[in-house]
Amino acid sequence: MTQNELLTEYRKDLLGVFGDPSLVLTEGRGCRVTDADGGTYLDLLGGIAVNALGYAHPRWVQAVADQAGRLAHVSNFFTTPPQLSLAHKLLEILAAPEGSKVFFTNSGTEANEAALKLVRSHGNAATPHKSRVLALDHGFHGRTAGALAVTWKEAYRAPFQPLPGGVEFIEPTLEALDRAMGDDVAGLIVEPVQGEAGVRPLPEGFLAQARRLTADGDAILVVDEVQSGMGRTGRWLASGDELGGENAPDVITLAKSLGGGFPIGAMITMTPQATGVLGPGNHGTTFGGNPLATAAGSATIEAIEEEGLLENARSMGELLVRGLSQMEGIDEVRGEGLLIAADLSRADAVDGGAAPAVVAEARKRGFILNATGPATLRLAPPLIITASEVEEFLQALPGIIDAVVDA
Numbered sequence: 001m002t003q004n005e006l007l008t009e010y011r012k013d014l015l016g017v018f019g020d021p022s023l024v025l026t027e028g029r030g031c032r033v034t035d036a037d038g039g040t041y042l043d044l045l046g047g048i049a050v051n052a053l054g055y056a057h058p059r060w061v062q063a064v065a066d067q068a069g070r071l072a073h074v075s076n077f078f079t080t081p082p083q084l085s086l087a088h089k090l091l092e093i094l095a096a097p098e099g100s101k102v103f104f105t106n107s108g109t110e111a112n113e114a115a116l117k118l119v120r121s122h123g124n125a126a127t128p129h130k131s132r133v134l135a136l137d138h139g140f141h142g143r144t145a146g147a148l149a150v151t152w153k154e155a156y157r158a159p160f161q162p163l164p165g166g167v168e169f170i171e172p173t174l175e176a177l178d179r180a181m182g183d184d185v186a187g188l189i190v191e192p193v194q195g196e197a198g199v200r201p202l203p204e205g206f207l208a209q210a211r212r213l214t215a216d217g218d219a220i221l222v223v224d225e226v227q228s229g230m231g232r233t234g235r236w237l238a239s240g241d242e243l244g245g246e247n248a249p250d251v252i253t254l255a256k257s258l259g260g261g262f263p264i265g266a267m268i269t270m271t272p273q274a275t276g277v278l279g280p281g282n283h284g285t286t287f288g289g290n291p292l293a294t295a296a297g298s299a300t301i302e303a304i305e306e307e308g309l310l311e312n313a314r315s316m317g318e319l320l321v322r323g324l325s326q327m328e329g330i331d332e333v334r335g336e337g338l339l340i341a342a343d344l345s346r347a348d349a350v351d352g353g354a355a356p357a358v359v360a361e362a363r364k365r366g367f368i369l370n371a372t373g374p375a376t377l378r379l380a381p382p383l384i385i386t387a388s389e390v391e392e393f394l395q396a397l398p399g400i401i402d403a404v405v406d407a
């Protein structure tokens with residue numbers, strides 16, 4: 001079947017929540033994918049910050065295949081060696097304080113859902129009850145009801161009201177944080193880099209101040225590193241500088257790069273205050289932490305460590321940022337490591353915004369990236385991307401922008 005015929009099948013059989021997919025992808029290797037008509041693409045989006053090792057990484061493939069041949073799933077009445085190994089490894093690389101604990105999920109939204117239940121339970125156990133949950137303007141935490149309730153974009157939330165209540169959105173500024181905090185706050189959830197908002201890092205000092213104020217007010221600080229974590233910014237955690245060691249947040253949530261393409265998420269409790277909240281019977285999941293997913297997670301971490309991919313993310317990120325910053329047609333470049341956004345200068349030269357048009361034109365020319373808004377391009381390529389692949393993209397992009405904006 002041709003790609004167009006397959007897309008017709010999609011429209012017939014799949015619920016249209018994602019809009020029309022632009023391609024039917026059939027295989028991938030390294031940073032390149034192939035479509036059903038044989039077209040090939042250099043992938044600068046990595047399945048939206050998921051495919052840390054690119055496609056068909058031999059170590060990952062071997063680990064998943066070996067585990068599938070041994071034991072793919074057991075219930076959480078039992079544990080398995082891959083689950084234990086990944087939990088141990090995660091606590092080690094995140095430099096989690098003694099006593100920290102891991103709860104595995106299948107996605108980012110579920111990791112946040114667990115964190116929000118923890119926050120609510122902590123608030124309900126306090127005397128008097130702490131009823132307020134703070135979240136940030138422009139934040140994105142997922143599409144299930146709890147995570148959606150702390151997701152800022154009104155259009156995402158409006159059709160599904162009433163969502164869990166008690167949530168207040170505040171500007172991501174130190175002043176707004178100071179004003180909002182109080183003894184009645186059960187928790188605060190933040191992304192260190194707001195990915196879906198166009199890769200916007202929090203202001204310097206925000207996380208450290210959030211840690212101080214939540215500790216003083218006995219509130220749970222949840223740091224959502226679903227997009228920014230697991231090496232994406234060239235460090236295991238984007239929040240590490242301000243929240244390391246004694247300043248660890250109460251809870252960190254992870255997903256995306258954690259499984260290198262296998263669906264898995266995690267909620268990690270980093271303080272005794274958070275670790276003590278949920279106990280037997282309080283929460284659960286059938287698939288969370290299953291041996292196949294956790295074997296994929298360990299293979300991903302081992303490859304990142306052994307192949308120096310944190311360093312590669314930093315140096316390839318610098319190459320991209322330098323190239324984009326010098327490029328005609330780009331106003332501002334943001335990000336760190338391989339989580340980068342570029343704002344186009346003449347965004348309103350095109351109906352619907354130049355960024356979506358650049359994404360479509362780039363695809364025609366063999367590059368995958370995405371737009372987080374009418375003016376903003378986002379790049380989150382595999383951490384294995386090479387200098388020659390980065391150059392290939394930087395060479396092509398000016399022509400792509402010109403073709404769209406001058407059309």
Ligand SMILES: Cc1ncc(COP(=O)(O)O)c(C=O)c1O
Pocket residue numbers: 107108109110112140141142143191195196224225226227228255256
């Ligand atoms: C910061 C952040 N949190 C949570 C999520 C939700 O993750 P998932 O799509 O795996 O449910 C995302 C997804 O983009 C995200 O970027």
